[in-house]
Amino acid sequence: MSTTLDVVKGFYAATQTHDDEAIVAMLHPDFQARTAPGMPCGAGGSFHGTRDAMMRIWGAVFRDFDTAAYAETWQETTDGTVVVTGHYRGAARATGRAYEAEFAHFWRVTDGRISWLHQYTDTAAWRAALE
Template sequence: MPDAVDEFYAATRRADAAGILALLHPEFEAHTAPGMPCGAGGAFQGPEETLARVWGAVFTDYDTAPYAETRHRTEDGMIVVTGRYRGTARATGRGYEAEFVHLWRLTDGRISWLHQYTDTARWREALAS
C-alpha cells in the first residue's frame, strides 16, 4: 500500500504542485543539498515555501523527476530512499542523471521532514553553456 512518500514521487513525475502540497504536513521542514542550482539548496520551512523555492525553482529550470530504486525503514521510523534524478535542463537541452538519498519522516500520514543528498555537480553541468 503506497504511503505519502510513494505518492510524492508520483506527484513529482506529474509535476503536480497541488498533489505535492496535499502530501506535506503543515509543519513540513526540508534540508536540501547545498550547491543545488536555482537557489534550491538549504533549509526551508513549510509546504508553500518549499514548493516555491525548491520544487518550483527546479521545475522552472529542469524537466526532471526523482526515480526511487531502494527503500528502507529504520527502527525509529525514518524512511530512507535511494535513487536517481533524471531529466533535462530547459535552457541547454542537456540531459543529466544524479544519484540521491532522501531521508523522510511522516507525521499523521503526511510528510513532515525531508533531508536530501544529491550530486549537485551533475545538475549544474546540465545547465552549463
C-alpha cells in the same frame, strides 16, 4: 489508511507528473526540508513551511529542469524514518542537456503527511546540465 512508505511513494509519483497540488497536499503544515547546499536555482538549503518549501525547492527545480526523482531502494528504519536512494533524471530547460544525479532522501511522516526531508544529491551533475 496509508502507511509511511505509501505516503513517501505517493510523493515520488506526484513529482514524476509535476502535480504541484498533490505535492502541497502531501506536505505537513510544519514541513521542514534540508536540501543539498550546491543545488542550482536556489533550491539548496533549509526550508520550512508547506508553500515556502514547495515554491523554493520544487517550483525552482521544475522551472529550470524537466526532471523527476526515480526511487530504486526503500528502507523504513525502526524509528519510522524512510530512506530512499535513486536517481534524478531529466534535462535542463535552457540548454536541453540531459543529466542523471544520484540521490539519497531521508523522510519522516507525521499525521499521514510528510513532515521532514533531508536530501543528498550529486549537485555537480545538475549544474553541468545548465552549462
